[in-house]
Amino acid sequence: MTNTAAVDVCVYGGTAAGCVAAMAAHQEGASVVLVEPGRWLGGMLSSGIKPLQDCPLPAAVGGLTGEVILGFGNEPRSVLRAFHEWIESADIEVVFERRVRSVSSEGNRITAIRLETSRPDKWGVPLPASESVPDIAIKSSVFIDASYEGDLMALAGVPYRTGREPQDAFGEEVAGVRPVTNWTPIDPYMIAGDTTSGLLPLLHPDHGLPVGAGDDYTQAYNFRFYVTTDPARRVEFTAPDDYSADGFELVRRYVEHLGSDLEALRGVFPGWLNSGEYNYQRASLITNAPLGTSRAYQDGNWDTRSRLWRHHIDYLRGLHHFLSTDPSVPEEFRAEMSRYGLDAAVFPDTEGWPPQLYVRVARRLEGRYTLAHADVLNQNDHSDSIGLALFGVDVYPVRRIPHRDSETGRLGVATEGDMFIGGHMGTGRPYPIPYRAITPQQSDCGNLLVPVCLSATHIAYAATRMEPVFCVLAESAAVAAVQSLRERTDVQGIDMRKFRARLAERGQVLDFSDPEPAGRTDPESPGRPDQESAG
Structure with a gap:
C-alpha cells in the first residue's frame, strides 16, 4: 500500500465483525481495506470463544453470520485459519499491525485516518503508544469502526459513553452499582x-x-x-x-x-x-x-x-x-x-x-438511539431493525x-x-437492534457506522455484546455504507425501505415470529445457565 490509499469503505478492526463487514462491502461492489492493529483476524472467535457458544438460537442469525461464521468450527487455530482464508479468497486488502492515530474531517464527514505502527510482542501484547510511529493514511468515503475499543469513533470526535449509568438515566432497575x-x-x-x-x-x-448509582467501572x-x-x-x-x-x-x-x-x-x-x-x-x-x-x-x-x-x-x-x-x-x-x-x-x-x-465492553456510541433494558426485554418495537440479539444481561464482576x-x-x-x-435465552425471544443504534447523530458524523461499540447502556450492551450479534450488525453496516455511496447521502439518510429489502435479500433475520424458540443448542454449554454464562 502507498503512503496514502483511497477506497470506498474502510473497515477498522479485524474482529469477526470487521471481517464480515469487509466481506459484505466487497460483495456489494465496493473497494475495501481492512485495518487490523494485530497480526490475527477474527478477534475473540480466534482467541477462545466458539462461534456457536454465545448463539443459543441459530435460527435468529442470518446472512453471512449464519451461512459462514457459525460454520468455522470450534478449535481456535482452525477458526483463525478460516478467517484469513475467507478474506484472502475475496482478495480484500488487509493492513496488519497498524492502528488509528488521528482522524481528519471536513464538516460532518471523516476524510481520512492516519495510522501508526502497532506490532504486538511475542505474547500478543499491543505496542505501547510511546513506542509507535506514524504510518500511512487511508482516505475513504465511508468508515466502519468494528474494533472492540471504538478508537476511530473516539478520534473522530463522536460522543460516546463508558462506565455504568445510574438507574434513573434510562429507567433501568438493574443499572448502576x-x-x-x-x-x-x-x-x-x-x-x-x-x-x-x-x-x-x-x-x-x-x-x-x-x-443504583452510576460510576466509571465496567465489567x-x-x-x-x-x-x-x-x-x-x-x-x-x-x-x-x-x-x-x-x-x-x-x-x-x-x-x-x-x-x-x-x-x-x-x-x-x-x-x-x-x-x-x-x-x-x-x-x-x-x-x-x-x-x-x-x-x-x-x-x-x-x-x-x-x-x-x-x-x-x-x-x-x-x-x-x-x-x-x-x-x-x-x-x-x-x-x-x-x-x-x-x-x-x-x-x-x-x-x-x-x-x-x-x-467485554469499552466505549459505547452515543447514537441516534440508545438500547436500554426495555429493549432487551422486548418492550419496544423498531421499524428499522437490522438484526436480532438474544442473550441475558451478562455482567461479570466489576x-x-x-x-x-x-x-x-x-x-x-x-x-x-x-x-x-435471564440465562442464555434472555427473555426467550430475540429482540431487534435498530439501525439508529449503530449510527451517530448526523451532526456528529455522516459517514461512520459503529456495529461493535454500538449505542447502548451498560445493561443493554451486556446482553447485546455477543460475537454473532456483532457480526450480524457489521454486515448490515456494510450494506448501509455501500448504499450511502450510491445514494450520495450520509449514512443516516439512506432509503430505509430499500435498505431493509436488501438485508432481507442477503438473508438477514430482521424479526422473529416463533413464540417458543428452541433451547440452547451448544452441547458443551454449562449445565446451570442461571449461574454461569458463555460470555
Whole structure:
C-alpha cells in the first residue's frame, strides 16, 4: 500500500465483525481495506470463544453470520485459519499491525485516518503508544469502526459513553452499582484487624455509592485460555519478574478459607472450564482475572492499555506460581497446579497466550438511539431493525471490595457488579437492534457506522455484546455504507425501505415470529445457565 490509499469503505478492526463487514462491502461492489492493529483476524472467535457458544438460537442469525461464521468450527487455530482464508479468497486488502492515530474531517464527514505502527510482542501484547510511529493514511468515503475499543469513533470526535449509568438515566432497575456477591469472611487489611495498615493487594476501596448509582467501572476482562499437562504441548507458566508472594496475601487467606475443597480451589485457577477453554469463575471470590483494571482500559490510550493487557498476563502467571509453590496451599493442589502449562498447540504464534484479551465492553456510541433494558426485554418495537440479539444481561464482576455484612456486622471481602439475568435465552425471544443504534447523530458524523461499540447502556450492551450479534450488525453496516455511496447521502439518510429489502435479500433475520424458540443448542454449554454464562 502507498503512503496514502483511497477506497470506498474502510473497515477498522479485524474482529469477526470487521471481517464480515469487509466481506459484505466487497460483495456489494465496493473497494475495501481492512485495518487490523494485530497480526490475527477474527478477534475473540480466534482467541477462545466458539462461534456457536454465545448463539443459543441459530435460527435468529442470518446472512453471512449464519451461512459462514457459525460454520468455522470450534478449535481456535482452525477458526483463525478460516478467517484469513475467507478474506484472502475475496482478495480484500488487509493492513496488519497498524492502528488509528488521528482522524481528519471536513464538516460532518471523516476524510481520512492516519495510522501508526502497532506490532504486538511475542505474547500478543499491543505496542505501547510511546513506542509507535506514524504510518500511512487511508482516505475513504465511508468508515466502519468494528474494533472492540471504538478508537476511530473516539478520534473522530463522536460522543460516546463508558462506565455504568445510574438507574434513573434510562429507567433501568438493574443499572448502576449492584448488591455485593461472593461475600467471604476474610479480613481485608494488610495487618488483620488494623484498618490503618491499608487494604490488601487485589482489593479496591469501596467508593461508597449506593445501589443504583452510576460510576466509571465496567465489567472484568480476561483471557479464554487453554492449559495442558502434555509435555509435547506444554509451555511453562513462568513467574513475573516482580513476583512477590505478598502480592497474593488475599489469595492465601481465601485458600485458607476454602480449605481442602479442591473443586472450589480450581475456581480460583484455572477457573471455569467452558467449552475446552477456561473462563472467569464468577461464583468464586478470586479467579483467573484481576478486577477493576477494565475501568482504566475502556477510555485509555495504548500506553495504558498495553500495560493493563500485560497486567492480565502477569496476574495469571503470578497466581499460577503462588498456587503451585506457596506452602499455604494444600499439597495435593500445589502438585496439580504445577503440572499445568499453557497449551502452545492452540495459540502457537503467541507461546500459548490468546492473541486477544477479552475486552467485554469499552466505549459505547452515543447514537441516534440508545438500547436500554426495555429493549432487551422486548418492550419496544423498531421499524428499522437490522438484526436480532438474544442473550441475558451478562455482567461479570466489576470490583472486589471490603464489605461489612449487614446481618452479622462482620467485616469481609466481596465482589460487586456480577449479574446474569435471564440465562442464555434472555427473555426467550430475540429482540431487534435498530439501525439508529449503530449510527451517530448526523451532526456528529455522516459517514461512520459503529456495529461493535454500538449505542447502548451498560445493561443493554451486556446482553447485546455477543460475537454473532456483532457480526450480524457489521454486515448490515456494510450494506448501509455501500448504499450511502450510491445514494450520495450520509449514512443516516439512506432509503430505509430499500435498505431493509436488501438485508432481507442477503438473508438477514430482521424479526422473529416463533413464540417458543428452541433451547440452547451448544452441547458443551454449562449445565446451570442461571449461574454461569458463555460470555
